[in-house]
Amino acid sequence: MLKDITIGQYFPGQSAVHRLDPRMKIILTMLYIVALFVADNFQGLLLSAVFAAAGYLISGIPLSMIRKSMKPVIPIIVFTAVLNMLFVEGREIFRLGFLKITLEGVVLAVLMVTRIICLIAGSSLLTYTTSPIALTDAIEQLLAPLKRLKMPVHELAMMMTIALRFIPTLIEETDKIMSAQKARGADMESGGIMRRAKALIPILIPLFVSSFRRADELALAMECRCYHGDEGRTRMKQLRYAPRDFMALGMLAVLLVLVLLFNRIFPSMY
Amino acid sequence: MDAIISAKDLVFSYPGDTELALDHVSLTVGKGDLVAVLGHNGSGKSTLAKHFNAILLPQGGVCYVDGINTADEDRLLELRSRAGMVFQNPDNQIVATIVEEDVAFGLENIGVPPEEIRIRVDEALTDVGMYEYRLHAPHQLSGGQKQRVAIAGIIAMMPKLIILDEPTAMLDPRGRAEVLETVIKLNREFGVTVLLITHFMDEAAACRRVVVMDDGRILLDAPPKEVFSHVSLLKQVGLDVPQATEIIHELRRSGINLPDDIITDEECVEALSSLLASSGKGGGRA
Numbered sequence: 001m002l003k004d005i006t007i008g009q010y011f012p013g014q015s016a017v018h019r020l021d022p023r024m025k026i027i028l029t030m031l032y033i034v035a036l037f038v039a040d041n042f043q044g045l046l047l048s049a050v051f052a053a054a055g056y057l058i059s060g061i062p063l064s065m066i067r068k069s070m071k072p073v074i075p076i077i078v079f080t081a082v083l084n085m086l087f088v089e090g091r092e093i094f095r096l097g098f099l100k101i102t103l104e105g106v107v108l109a110v111l112m113v114t115r116i117i118c119l120i121a122g123s124s125l126l127t128y129t130t131s132p133i134a135l136t137d138a139i140e141q142l143l144a145p146l147k148r149l150k151m152p153v154h155e156l157a158m159m160m161t162i163a164l165r166f167i168p169t170l171i172e173e174t175d176k177i178m179s180a181q182k183a184r185g186a187d188m189e190s191g192g193i194m195r196r197a198k199a200l201i202p203i204l205i206p207l208f209v210s211s212f213r214r215a216d217e218l219a220l221a222m223e224c225r226c227y228h229g230d231e232g233r234t235r236m237k238q239l240r241y242a243p244r245d246f247m248a249l250g251m252l253a254v255l256l257v258l259v260l261l262f263n264r265i266f267p268s269m270y
Numbered sequence: 271m272d273a274i275i276s277a278k279d280l281v282f283s284y285p286g287d288t289e290l291a292l293d294h295v296s297l298t299v300g301k302g303d304l305v306a307v308l309g310h311n312g313s314g315k316s317t318l319a320k321h322f323n324a325i326l327l328p329q330g331g332v333c334y335v336d337g338i339n340t341a342d343e344d345r346l347l348e349l350r351s352r353a354g355m356v357f358q359n360p361d362n363q364i365v366a367t368i369v370e371e372d373v374a375f376g377l378e379n380i381g382v383p384p385e386e387i388r389i390r391v392d393e394a395l396t397d398v399g400m401y402e403y404r405l406h407a408p409h410q411l412s413g414g415q416k417q418r419v420a421i422a423g424i425i426a427m428m429p430k431l432i433i434l435d436e437p438t439a440m441l442d443p444r445g446r447a448e449v450l451e452t453v454i455k456l457n458r459e460f461g462v463t464v465l466l467i468t469h470f471m472d473e474a475a476a477c478r479r480v481v482v483m484d485d486g487r488i489l490l491d492a493p494p495k496e497v498f499s500h501v502s503l504l505k506q507v508g509l510d511v512p513q514a515t516e517i518i519h520e521l522r523r524s525g526i527n528l529p530d531d532i533i534t535d536e537e538c539v540e541a542l543s544s545l546l547a548s549s550g551k552g553g554g555r556a
Contacts, residue, residue, distance in 0.1 A: 221363035225376035
């Protein structure tokens with residue numbers, strides 16, 4: 001069950017999407033999200049969806065990964081859909097007691113769900129095709145101007161890198177601790193929410209303790225490898241914008257313009 | 271032979287501990303040597319190792335590594351780039367999420383230009399036989415492979431001395447063999463001085479010199495053949511001897527004539543088969 005979590009999982013590759021500058025990929029993702037929220041009709045959203053699908057095709061990431069990354073947000077999707085259906089005023093198409101579903105509500109629900117799916121798919125594409133370190137580097141560089149305001153940008157980036165590095169390790173360890181506690185008779189599957197939450201304590205405490213031990217050892221190992229903050233630090237991989245980065249930016253600009261155009265041509269769904 | 275480590279009268283005790291973790295330890299290690307430090311838990315072997323790259327500073331005595339006083343704070347980075355350290359748990363010393371970026375970590379910290387980092391990372395990964403794995407994530411590797419990546423991260427910095435603190439303690443037999451082979455290769459082919467802290471006797475037997483520690487003191491310091499001839503002394507301080515040595519020792523005790531300097535399996539097989547061959551001949555004559 002724990003192995004299904006895919007956020008922050010990188011699929012190494014050599015596709016055009018993979019080779020885009022990570023800074024540009026972050027900017028593109030942000031613009032993509034803007035486009036999703038600007039679009040107020042199906043045509044615009046469908047175009048955005050096609051855009052994301054094209055990104056997946058070019059990158060060679062299987063489309064089934066979208067389904068996987070969608071799993072954790074299913075409750076949010078359902079919640080949004082239900083709320084929209086029930087509470088948007090308009091032509092009634094179904095009624096059960098005091099609950100009524102309107103046509104406008106259904107339309108809006110579909111719109112919102114499409115938007116959320118595109119949002120998750122688009123931002124997952126960023127993490128699937130960009131190594132977490134490249135991502136952190138990019139964030140560090142994009143935020144570099146804030147260093148002048150005494151913001152600990154490098155330190156934050158390093159913390160993110162380490163967090164990302166240890167996610168798989170800690171997941172593995174959680175699995176091990178769970179097996180160990182089950183072998184000792186711990187029951188994690190039955191009972192109400194309170195009981196299940198209580199059953200997590202014997203898993204969380206060993207995990208917590210071992211994380212501290214790991215942190216301690218890692219800090220020592222980093223010091224032994226001459227880590228002393230970002231003063232005088234160089235990077236093996238230098239980030240440089242290439243022509244393809246500007247091409248991708250151009251394509252996203254086209255998407256934004258088309259979405260805006262569609263907003264004028266087609267009726268708004270709100 | 272020039273000395274790379276020269277430690278005199280090191281004294282150290284951990285805060286809140288009345289016993290000395292290091293009790294006036296002196297040790298000199300020559301350049302290019304391959305030294306094993308043996309001892310049971312709490313014998314002070316890790317504490318001693320941590321003095322050689324200034325993780326711990328001596329409370330008494332002085333410690334020079336490659337001519338640098340380890341207490342000299344201004345030369346700390348220089349010292350640590352010359353004396354690299356590999357730890358027991360491979361998971362807790364890999365910082366980056368991609369193998370090659372982890373190997374580059376130390377070089378980035380000391381400000382090596384990017385083009386040179388690239389070259390040295392590729393060389394280091396080739397040296398430990400992990401070049402094909404350069405784009406893998408650490409959690410996709412076996413324990414032995416992770417430990418080799420950690421070693422690559424150290425040798426990329428081109429240290430003169432590598433200290434390995436029980437690098438094989440958490441590995442399976444295959445991983446142990448991989449790591450030991452890599453360490454010996456580094457010493458033989460590149461002339462790096464290696465200080466291998468271990469509690470595996472067969473690993474110590476593969477070194478040129480063995481230092482046995484007990485209670486914060488150096489008990490024995492000699493080539494492996496000589497150290498392992500002290501079977502009963504080693505057992506007294508809670509250490510084993512290599513299996514081959516133990517068999518020969520027991521056979522000698524029951525009056526069978528065998529050489530007393532056997533430490534590897536091959537030597538043991540040879541000695542036993544020549545013994546059997548000669549007794550076979552003797553039996554035929556009688």
